[in-house]
Structures are given as C-alpha cells and as structure tokens.
Amino acid sequence: MIVNKTEKILEVKHLKKYFPAGRKKIIKAVDDVSFDIYKGETFGLVGESGSGKSTTGQTIIRLYDATDGEVLFHGENVHAKKSRVEKLKFNRKMQMIFQDPSSSLNPRMTVLDIIAEGLDVHHLAKNEKERKERVEQLLEAVGLNKEHATRFPHEFSGGQRQRIGIARALAVEPELIICDEPISALDVSIQAQVVNLLKKLQKEHGLTYLFIAHDLSMVKYISDRIGVMHLGHMVELADSDELYKNPVHPYTKSLLSAIPLPDPEYERSRKRITYDPSIHDTSEEPKFREIRPHHWVRCTSKEFEQYKKELGE
Amino acid sequence: MSKLLEVKDLSVSFNTYNGEVQAVRGVSFDLNEGETLAIVGESGSGKSVTSSTLMGLLPKPAGIIKSGQILFQGEDLVKKSEKEMQKIRGKEISMVFQDPLSSLNPTMKIGNQIIEGLIKHQGMNRAEAKKKAIELLDQVGIPHPEIRVNQYPHQFSGGMRQRVVIAIALACNPKILIADEPTTALDVTIQAQILELMKEIQRNTKTSIIFITHDLGVVANVADRVAVMYAGKIVEIGTVDDVFYNPKHPYTWGLLGSMPTLDADDEELYTIPGTPPDMLNPPKGDAFAPRNEFALEIDAVMEPPMFKVSDTHYAATWLLHKNAPKIEMPESVRRRIEGFAKTGKKGGE
Numbered sequence A: 001m002i003v004n005k006t007e008k009i010l011e012v013k014h015l016k017k018y019f020p021a022g023r024k025k026i027i028k029a030v031d032d033v034s035f036d037i038y039k040g041e042t043f044g045l046v047g048e049s050g051s052g053k054s055t056t057g058q059t060i061i062r063l064y065d066a067t068d069g070e071v072l073f074h075g076e077n078v079h080a081k082k083s084r085v086e087k088l089k090f091n092r093k094m095q096m097i098f099q100d101p102s103s104s105l106n107p108r109m110t111v112l113d114i115i116a117e118g119l120d121v122h123h124l125a126k127n128e129k130e131r132k133e134r135v136e137q138l139l140e141a142v143g144l145n146k147e148h149a150t151r152f153p154h155e156f157s158g159g160q161r162q163r164i165g166i167a168r169a170l171a172v173e174p175e176l177i178i179c180d181e182p183i184s185a186l187d188v189s190i191q192a193q194v195v196n197l198l199k200k201l202q203k204e205h206g207l208t209y210l211f212i213a214h215d216l217s218m219v220k221y222i223s224d225r226i227g228v229m230h231l232g233h234m235v236e237l238a239d240s241d242e243l244y245k246n247p248v249h250p251y252t253k254s255l256l257s258a259i260p261l262p263d264p265e266y267e268r269s270r271k272r273i274t275y276d277p278s279i280h281d282t283s284e285e286p287k288f289r290e291i292r293p294h295h296w297v298r299c300t301s302k303e304f305e306q307y308k309k310e311l312g313e
Numbered sequence B: 001m002s003k004l005l006e007v008k009d010l011s012v013s014f015n016t017y018n019g020e021v022q023a024v025r026g027v028s029f030d031l032n033e034g035e036t037l038a039i040v041g042e043s044g045s046g047k048s049v050t051s052s053t054l055m056g057l058l059p060k061p062a063g064i065i066k067s068g069q070i071l072f073q074g075e076d077l078v079k080k081s082e083k084e085m086q087k088i089r090g091k092e093i094s095m096v097f098q099d100p101l102s103s104l105n106p107t108m109k110i111g112n113q114i115i116e117g118l119i120k121h122q123g124m125n126r127a128e129a130k131k132k133a134i135e136l137l138d139q140v141g142i143p144h145p146e147i148r149v150n151q152y153p154h155q156f157s158g159g160m161r162q163r164v165v166i167a168i169a170l171a172c173n174p175k176i177l178i179a180d181e182p183t184t185a186l187d188v189t190i191q192a193q194i195l196e197l198m199k200e201i202q203r204n205t206k207t208s209i210i211f212i213t214h215d216l217g218v219v220a221n222v223a224d225r226v227a228v229m230y231a232g233k234i235v236e237i238g239t240v241d242d243v244f245y246n247p248k249h250p251y252t253w254g255l256l257g258s259m260p261t262l263d264a265d266d267e268e269l270y271t272i273p274g275t276p277p278d279m280l281n282p283p284k285g286d287a288f289a290p291r292n293e294f295a296l297e298i299d300a301v302m303e304p305p306m307f308k309v310s311d312t313h314y315a316a317t318w319l320l321h322k323n324a325p326k327i328e329m330p331e332s333v334r335r336r337i338e339g340f341a342k343t344g345k346k347g348g349e
Helices: A053-060 A084-093 A111-121 A128-141 A146-150 A158-170 A188-205 A216-222 A240-245 A250-257 A264-269 A301-311 B047-054 B082-088 B110-122 B126-139 B158-170 B188-205 B216-222 B240-245 B250-257 B331-346
Strands: A008-020 A026-038 A042-046 A068-073 A094-097 A176-180 A208-213 A225-230 A233-239 A287-292 A295-299 B003-016 B019-032 B036-040 B063-072 B093-096 B176-180 B208-213 B225-230 B233-239
Touching: A008 A053, A008 A208, A026 A053, A026 A068, A026 A208, A026 A233, A042 A053, A042 A216, A053 A176, A053 A208, A084 A094, A084 A111, A094 A158, A111 A128, A111 A146, A111 A158, A128 A146, A128 A158, A158 A188, A188 A216, A188 B250, A208 A216, A216 A240, A225 A240, A225 A250, A233 A240, A233 A250, A233 A287, A250 B188, A264 B216, A264 B240, A287 A301, A295 A301, B003 B047, B019 B047, B019 B063, B019 B208, B019 B233, B036 B047, B036 B216, B047 B063, B047 B176, B047 B208, B093 B158, B110 B126, B110 B158, B126 B158, B158 B188, B188 B216, B208 B216, B216 B240, B225 B240, B225 B250, B233 B240, B233 B250, B250 B331
Parallel strands: A042 A208, A042 A225, A094 A176, A176 A208, B036 B208, B036 B225, B093 B176, B176 B208
Antiparallel strands: A008 A026, A008 A068, A225 A233, A233 A295, A287 A295, B003 B019, B003 B063, B225 B233
16 A cells, blocks of 8 residues: 555644542553554554553544543544534544454344444435445455344354454444454454455555554554554654664564564574663653654653664664 | 373363363373473364363363373373372472463462462471472562562562462472463563563473463474364474474464564465364364365365374374375465574574
8 A cells, every 4th residue: 555644644742641540649541642644554553551552542532531632633633622513523534443342342233233333323324225235235345244234243253253343443434443452352363364354445445544452563564654652652653664673762672572473493592672661861851753764762862862873873 | 201291082072051062172192301382273272171181170060071091100180080180280280371360369468379289289387388489489580579478469460470370380399380371461571571481490490381372473482392273183293393394284374374474565464264163063074174275075074184294293184195186385374484484593683
C-alpha cells in the first residue's frame, strides 16, 4: 500500500489520561503522548502490560474522556463537546476490534444482528432485505459463509469469532480501525489467518489501522510505523524497519532483544539487553526529539547528542 | 544419557455430556536426564492433558486413562494410587502452571507455601525449612528474600510470583519439572528473565524439564528436543535443529511458516487453512489431512505411523513413505527458515 505521508487522518496531541487510585493518588496511564497517523497506513503501538497502549487506543475512540490533550480526526477534535448527530458521524468513521472475541460479542444476539447493529444505528440499510444482503456480503468478505448469519457466537471458534468482530467493524465503512490486541487470544495458525485477512481488507477498502499489540514480531510484520510505549510515555517512534534496525532508546533495545524467535541458532547466541532506567540523564525533563528524519526519541538534550553519536550522524 | 521417563502409547479421554472426547490418542516419548523436552501444539492438541496425566492430576471421574504406561524409574505411574502419587508429586515430579496468581494461595505467606512441601517430603522442622525457603527465594533471584518470605502473593509482581512458583516447585529437588506455559501470562522482557532462570537452574541441578508451550520462539530458546502435537498425537519429534531447520511434517511447516520473521517483507504469511478437528469425533485417517494441502488419498483411510528421518528425528506423515510422491516444503516456508538462519548469524551482535 502506498502511504501518502501528507494526509493526516488522526493527530494525537499531548494526550493525557489519569485515573484516580484512591487517597489522592493518581495513575498516569497515558502521560503526554503525541503522534500522527497518515491515511492508509498501519500504525503499530507496542509496549508491555501497564504501558498505556490500550488506554491510548480507548481514549482516542472516546471510550474514555481524556484528562488533557487533543485528538484530531480529519482536523476535528474528537473530545470537543458534540451533539448526538456529530458523535454518530464520528463513530461511523472510527471503529474498534477487541482482544477477546468471546466477551466482545453479545451471546444473546445472532451474528446477523451483531453485524447489522451498526447498520441499524446509522440507518444504512433501507429495508430488511438490504440489511441481510449487506451482512452476507460482509460475512463473505471476512471468510465466513452466509449461512453463519443465523447462528449465535458460541457456535464459533475463537478465530471465527474474531472474524465476526472484524465484519461488525467493517459494516459502517469506517476509515480508521483501532485493533486492540486482535490476535493475542488466538492460536498461532489462526493468528496468521487473521493478520492476512486484515492486510487484505486494508488493500481493498483503503483502511487505516492503529494496531495495538505486545507481540513485536507480528507488529513489525503488519505495521508501516511503530510507536513504543513505556509507563505512559511514547519513548520512540519510527518507520518499522528503522526501529528494528536502529533502535535508539535503551528501553526499545531491551524490548527488541527479548523477542524469542523460532530459530535455535539465534536463540543460542542471543544477548539480552536489560533496561536500567537509572542510566537516564535527569538534569532536565526529557522531550520527544527527532533524531533522524521521521525517527523520534524521548530524551534530554544531553542524551540526544549521545544517541546521535551512536547512530553515527 | 539415560532415560528418566518413558511414556508408552498413552491415551486419555474425557467423558462429557456430548460423548467421549479423545484428548490424547497414543502418545509415546522418552525424557532423558538433564534435558529439556518441549511439547508444542495449539489449544486442544492434548499437550496440557498429557502433562497433567504425568502428574496424576487428571480431573476425576471425567478423565480416564484408556491405555498406556508412564514409566518413571521403572515404575508405572498409571497404576499408582492417589496416596502413592502424593509421595511422588512435588518430590520427584513437580509442576509450574501458567498463571502464577491462581497457583498461589492468596491468604498464605509466601514462606509458608514453600515450607509445606519441605516439611511433608523432607521431614524438616519449621526453622530449617524456613532457612531453606529463604535460600530458594535467593536462588530464583528474588531480592531481599528474608523480608519477602513473610509477604503475601499480592505484594509480588507477575514475574516475581512466577519465580516464587518455581521456587516451590524446586524445593524438594525434583527429578522432573513440568512447566505448563510458564511464561505465557508474562511480558516479553519478564519472559526472557524467567527462561534464563530456568536454564540456569537446570545447569545447576540437572533437573529434566518438560516445557509445554504454543510459542515456537520460546521453544527455540529453551528446548533440547521438541515434540509437535496435533489432535492428541505427536506428529513430529526431534532435536530443536531437526524440527526447526529440517521439518518434515506439513503441520510443522505451517506452524513455522505462519510466524513472521523480523526481516519480514510484504510477503503474505503462510497459513494453515481451517480449524483444528473436533476431538469428539476425530476424523478417520490422518487428523491433519483436511487442513493439509499435500494430503494423499491414503490420509483419508489410514493413520500414518511414525517414520524415521534420522536417529533423533521422527515424523508421522505418509509423505515420508517410500512410495509417496516427492514433496518438498512450500517455497515460502523454506525461505522463512533460511531467513531465520540469516538472523541467527546476526544474533551475536
């Protein structure tokens, strides 16, 4: 897919999401995160549990209200006060696929009703016949049969349920889909099927993905650009090849060195890098700086010079 | 190397309302002293049922051992009573589970949970056992063990809890450690630490490990030998190098091909079509045949036996029969394996 790097579909600016944790304590789940997503690309968001990657995704689609900061979708602020009609319009453009395909589908609804819910809300189907045809079309697009429409979620395997979740997201013809760990609950052989499906749909419908995951090798495979999150901060952002070839931030390096690869020879000779947060320069508040074109790192000015030297620039 | 454990033609079924689920169907393997055997497979392939059968932890009365022997130091564990198994469990064979939170008692101090086994199996008194518990915590890399020993599980992080579970499992110097997806619930960096810890412990204690996982990357890291399970059977078994660099079974091809490499390009991932079979009615013949693009006519009629590839390497597929058409692994899978070998050389950087 040729990504036009001029048209921004989503701009996240200084996004913050704090949760109260009792007794005047707050948890800074997302703390001043900024990034852009271009039309037609796949932006990968990786990090360990507790890094704030899922909260970022959920705040972008406004499942949470942001504590501070802006999310601009086509230049319009998602978190601004909106009328019901405006919200509906926005919801149609942005959809989400969830991690757990069994808990994200209503067990009392048929697949037909699950997928058609979006069509009903947005009045996209004129009559019952059109509604059914559209659902059947969607089922076929995600590799299921139209006979599946009358069944209930429990009659499907995990991989098939995830396909239903994808069909539901596609129903309203969105531009951006937030995929929150869409494959982590699936078996290895099924993961590849779903990833191939997501790639195929992206090509056919010109979709943009925000792909949130902790499986770094899969993120590398599907993403054009990747942002690495750690403790609520975005620590590094670059094109996926650049990030894997020239990681700069010590946390990214440790994360990359920890990925197990299905290659005994590599595993025997692998040297793991451990991340020691105390090596950071604390003389000033770290900022997000561009170390190479399109390659950003969170660092202080002193570290910036040091990282530049390491990169040989 | 001497054989510590021999599993012979083990079959395990579960009685359910819908009928008999054949979870394990004739599994045979050996475990040598001091080695790590990884069992890989998808959910429902029978890998966890195999391990709980070894421990005598099949849920009763639903789970039944239909046939087979589990020979541990010459004795058949299948024939042992629950009372006899209690003497073996924790002392000779112990287990580490996937979820460290649910395998610890939330109302008991960490120390007391480690001490339990020491007092029961080794006849230590409380003071001795507590000293040993602190030693064990230190051994698994928990800082300030003398303070930590008096804390409760909720005061530990996920990785630290798994270290505690490993300490409990190792308390009585077992001969075999069964680890059932011990790192699946952990983050990658923590996973790497736990894997290193297990390897280090193995070097020091010569414990044999059966490592159950679905993650081929983890297998490549820890295993000496690998058994690939599908639909309740071992379809391929060999050393890690045999299975990763010279796989013979189409299912293993599919597993390896469906994992992206870090050099991955825009090439589509190789996938295994379809879904695993229903073990209520396992298909006749080769269970993998419906998903196998290289299936032969005989696959629908007869199950393939184990064919010998080399002294260490066996695979159950008719493709290895001398009359079978010569079929090589798919091009994309071959390229992927070559790609691994390439990154392997870069690994030392």
